[in-house]
Amino acid sequence: MKTAYGFIAANRFGYGALPSEASKLVQMSKREAHAYLNQQLTPYELVTSKGEPLWRSEDALRASAKSQLLKKRVMQQGSANEDEVKTARLAMVREAAQLAEQIAYSAIKTKQPLQARLLDFFSNHFSVNRTNFIVSSLAPTKDIEAVLPNLNGHFADMLIAVTQHPAMLMYLNNERSIGPNSLLAKSKLAKRNNLTGLNENLAREILELHTMGASSGYTQDDVVSLAKGISGWSIGFIQRDEAPEFKYRHLAHEPGEHLLLSKHYKTSKGTAKQGEAMLSDLAIHPATATHLSYKLARHFISDEPTDALIDDMKSSWIETQAHIPSVMQTLIKHEDSWLPKKQKYKTPRDFVLSACRSCAFVPKRPALFQSMEILGQGMYKANSPAGYGDLAQDWLGASALTARIDWANHFSKAEKQIVASHNMSVMSLAKAMLGPDVDKQLMMHLNRAESAQQSLAMLLLSPDFQRR
Amino acid sequence: MKRRQFIQGVGSAMLLFNSLPSHALAKLAKASDKPHASKKLIWIFLRGAMDSLDAVVPLKDKALIALRGEYGQMAQQQALPIAPEFGLHPGLKFVKTLYDRNEASAVIASATTYRDRSHFEAQDHMESGFDLTDHESGWLGRAVGEYQGNSLAISQTTPIALKGSEQYPQTWYPSRLAAADADLLQRLEDIYQSDPLLSATLAQAISQSSQGSMAKDKKPRPDFQYLCEQCAEILRRDSMTSCAMLEMNGWDTHVNQAYRIKRQFERLDNGLKALHDALGSDWKNSLVLISTEFGRTAKLNGTSGTDHGTASCMFLLSGSFSTMPTSATNSRVLQGGRIYGRWPGLAELYEGRDLMPTSDVRGWMAKALESHWGLSQQQIKRVFPDVQS
Numbered sequence: 023m024k025t026a027y028g029f030i031a032a033n034r035f036g037y038g039a040l041p042s043e044a045s046k047l048v049q050m051s052k053r054e055a056h057a058y059l060n061q062q063l064t065p066y067e068l069v070t071s072k073g074e075p076l077w078r079s080e081d082a083l084r085a086s087a088k089s090q091l092l093k094k095r096v097m098q099q100g101s102a103n104e105d106e107v108k109t110a111r112l113a114m115v116r117e118a119a120q121l122a123e124q125i126a127y128s129a130i131k132t133k134q135p136l137q138a139r140l141l142d143f144f145s146n147h148f149s150v151n152r153t154n155f156i157v158s159s160l161a162p163t164k165d166i167e168a169v170l171p172n173l174n175g176h177f178a179d180m181l182i183a184v185t186q187h188p189a190m191l192m193y194l195n196n197e198r199s200i201g202p203n204s205l206l207a208k209s210k211l212a213k214r215n216n217l218t219g220l221n222e223n224l225a226r227e228i229l230e231l232h233t234m235g236a237s238s239g240y241t242q243d244d245v246v247s248l249a250k251g252i253s254g255w256s257i258g259f260i261q262r263d264e265a266p267e268f269k270y271r272h273l274a275h276e277p278g279e280h281l282l283l284s285k286h287y288k289t290s291k292g293t294a295k296q297g298e299a300m301l302s303d304l305a306i307h308p309a310t311a312t313h314l315s316y317k318l319a320r321h322f323i324s325d326e327p328t329d330a331l332i333d334d335m336k337s338s339w340i341e342t343q344a345h346i347p348s349v350m351q352t353l354i355k356h357e358d359s360w361l362p363k364k365q366k367y368k369t370p371r372d373f374v375l376s377a378c379r380s381c382a383f384v385p386k387r388p389a390l391f392q393s394m395e396i397l398g399q400g401m402y403k404a405n406s407p408a409g410y411g412d413l414a415q416d417w418l419g420a421s422a423l424t425a426r427i428d429w430a431n432h433f434s435k436a437e438k439q440i441v442a443s444h445n446m447s448v449m450s451l452a453k454a455m456l457g458p459d460v461d462k463q464l465m466m467h468l469n470r471a472e473s474a475q476q477s478l479a480m481l482l483l484s485p486d487f488q489r490r
Numbered sequence: 491m492k493r494r495q496f497i498q499g500v501g502s503a504m505l506l507f508n509s510l511p512s513h514a515l516a517k518l519a520k521a522s523d524k525p526h527a528s529k530k531l532i533w534i535f536l537r538g539a540m541d542s543l544d545a546v547v548p549l550k551d552k553a554l555i556a557l558r559g560e561y562g563q564m565a566q567q568q569a570l571p572i573a574p575e576f577g578l579h580p581g582l583k584f585v586k587t588l589y590d591r592n593e594a595s596a597v598i599a600s601a602t603t604y605r606d607r608s609h610f611e612a613q614d615h616m617e618s619g620f621d622l623t624d625h626e627s628g629w630l631g632r633a634v635g636e637y638q639g640n641s642l643a644i645s646q647t648t649p650i651a652l653k654g655s656e657q658y659p660q661t662w663y664p665s666r667l668a669a670a671d672a673d674l675l676q677r678l679e680d681i682y683q684s685d686p687l688l689s690a691t692l693a694q695a696i697s698q699s700s701q702g703s704m705a706k707d708k709k710p711r712p713d714f715q716y717l718c719e720q721c722a723e724i725l726r727r728d729s730m731t732s733c734a735m736l737e738m739n740g741w742d743t744h745v746n747q748a749y750r751i752k753r754q755f756e757r758l759d760n761g762l763k764a765l766h767d768a769l770g771s772d773w774k775n776s777l778v779l780i781s782t783e784f785g786r787t788a789k790l791n792g793t794s795g796t797d798h799g800t801a802s803c804m805f806l807l808s809g810s811f812s813t814m815p816t817s818a819t820n821s822r823v824l825q826g827g828r829i830y831g832r833w834p835g836l837a838e839l840y841e842g843r844d845l846m847p848t849s850d851v852r853g854w855m856a857k858a859l860e861s862h863w864g865l866s867q868q869q870i871k872r873v874f875p876d877v878q879s
Contacts, residue, residue, distance in 0.1 A: 153610035396666050398646040406625035420694035421662045431670035485685040
């Protein structure tokens with residue numbers, strides 16, 4: 023049997039084939055499949071369903087300042103206008119949900135599904151969760167403003183951009199972290215505003231999750247040094263006429279040289295350079311190369327990727343100073359990427375988006391972000407800075423499968439619309455989704471379904487579609 | 491390594507016993523493990539910070555009236571007395587019944603070591619059970635690992651509290667979409683024959699959905715009472731599942747507390763009754779532990795509510811309490827009809843605003859693990875390394 027390289031590329035590195043892509047994919051040689059993926063590694067263009075401008079972190083911070091003012095007034099005047107505060111906050115969270123929906127929508131429509139997958143990967147790698155209304159309304163802006171623009175560049179730039187993004191600063195409490203010997207710490211202002219000193223949360227997660235990985239050789243002293251290096255990394259206060267964005271507060275920065283992983287980092291008067299230099303070095307540290315190569319290989323290829331693959335990616339990470347497209351090209355070139363056996367069980371997110379993409383159909387109800395929530399992988403709801411799990415065991419439970427079955431059953435009710443819009447039967451859709459060599463047994467079962475709707479649900483729930 | 495072996499175990503078991511129901515399979519896969527059929531531990535986590543001064547009201551503490559005025563006076567008058575010094579909120583009628591039967595106790599003025607007042611950090615901290623929160627390891631997960639049982643989360647994803655056990659927790663939450671019909675499920679059974687893992691999972695899913703009251707389309711919007719019922723059903727059916735975690739939101743009563751908290755207590759109380767009833771004879775072997783991330787300010791704020799505070803209270807409910815001889819003086823065994831912990835009084839407050847903590851919540855959790863599951867001091871040290879025993 024001829025290996026269906028085009029379909030492997032579309033399923034393993036994207037969200038499956040659009041029905042219109044199928045004929046192109048059937049023809050693809052291995053070389054062409056490589057090229058098909060490599061050419062997607064250009065700046066990711068978000069495809070949106072709405073013309074209006076996207077919700078930005080600046081909008082979220084302005085709206086939050088407004089709602090705080092409103093709340094203050096309510097507190098002073100009694101509970102009469104309590105609903106107003108609630109309404110204002112709900113509106114912010116709704117805006118963020120709309121943005122999340124657009125990110126998901128783009129994954130279905132884009133010509134660069136590989137970039138959409140990478141955006142998803144790094145969004146989860148730098149997981150920010152909806153913990154309160156401000157972080158909820160900021161969370162997806164981190165992906166658009168800090169992750170997306172750096173997908174096609176070096177990991178260090180992404181790391182710095184994410185670390186300095188208001189969503190991350192607030193989520194891991196760095197915006198109030200001040201050096202214990204900083205000028206601010208010694209002032210009365212700190213006492214009055216209950217600023218207690220260094221907060222190690224963000225620094226710890228950078229080392230443990232974002233870069234080197236747990237038990238990779240750094241110590242508690244390194245955590246503290248990094249926390250000092252990024253102390254004073256804060257957010258501008260609108261109330262004080264500061265721009266609502268990342269703000270380096272020199273008065274809150276721990277003065278002096280800091281020692282991180284046996285290297286001295288000089289002070290940088292008035293700029294964030296000291297912390298940035300630390301992050302730049304962490305991004306290309308061998309432990310980071312191993313950690314990220316492993317995570318990427320596990321995400322795209324298999325729950326248990328081979329050492330050979332991880333080593334190749336790691337070398338590429340180090341040689342290219344963590345140039346993300348170069349590392350991806352190494353992955354694409356590797357033979358593990360082209361084994362016909364499907365080794366990954368789709369996450370709920372992958373499942374929903376690939377179902378929609380394969381049918382070129384975006385359901386209105388439930389919306390995409392709601393669908394993911396129903397299946398247990400709500401956007402920005404991982405509940406942990408470590409993000410969602412990426413293994414079959416994280417998602418293959420009885421209750422999760424029931425939810426998936428019910429969702430597919432519901433989705434398939436649009437079967438007539440789907441079939442009509444492509445002028446394709448479910449049987450030919452199956453070939454467009456899974457390649458020309460679909461399992462004969464499966465085709466037989468699909469053919470025997472009591473309705474085309476049931477047949478479509480069975481197709482989406484088949485082992486062949488649920489794995490990639 | 492262990493995980494892979496487990497999966498292979500299920501796979502080969504499927505080939506041999508294709509018709510066995512899922513719990514039998516689970517048993518098979520873990521046949522080498524010590525069976526723990528009887529003792530269930532259920533943790534109910536009240537998210538949002540429950541006000542303990544309204545839950546277990548200090549009847550004789552005059553400072554309550556000084557702090558809360560008429561609100562405090564009403565609370566003292568309306569409370570259901572359970573001890574000379576304390577009374578329960580009138581919404582907690584069923585808890586009162588249990589208390590009178592020596593099947594419930596309260597712990598007063600307890601908190602973890604977390605002292606900032608962020609819900610999210612405090613919740614993660616309590617779920618993790620370490621001084622330094624680890625988002626990948628939770629106290630109940632570690633405990634059930636020591637007990638060698640399985641765990642269940644009534645939620646869509648695995649909560650932090652249940653992470654950290656080798657055995658992956660089950661999660662269950664009612665599906666929000668209409669259930670697919672039985673015919674589709676049957677056809678999927680056919681299609682999955684070539685895929686042992688999907689096939690085993692589907693068998694489990696079908697067995698869940700076919701159990702009478704488990705039919706998931708019974709109630710479209712699951713309330714706490716329904717979740718309690720379902721939790722008890724799953725625990726009863728699956729003897730290998732020895733602990734479960736339930737959550738209840740809505741305790742963040744910054745505004746109009748009187749009305750909101752009454753509704754909350756009633757919902758909680760109804761849920762507890764449903765849990766008790768649905769557990770049936772298993773109630774005698776079950777311990778329910780209820781806690782919240784922190785307490786609330788002792789004073790009322792400007793909007794007739796309370797703000798984030800420090801110490802709160804816990805509840806311990808168990809059918810096994812009443813079977814214990816009341817003469818038992820062993821302090822290591824938890825009993826019913828007790829007020830545990832030391833009342834610090836409201837005259838002196840933590841940071842001038844909150845109920846002062848006098849014991850560590852995790853110390854009581856540890857006691858529950860020892861008393862109910864018989865975990866050794868060494869095992870408990872592994873669950874709560876930061877807690878002084």
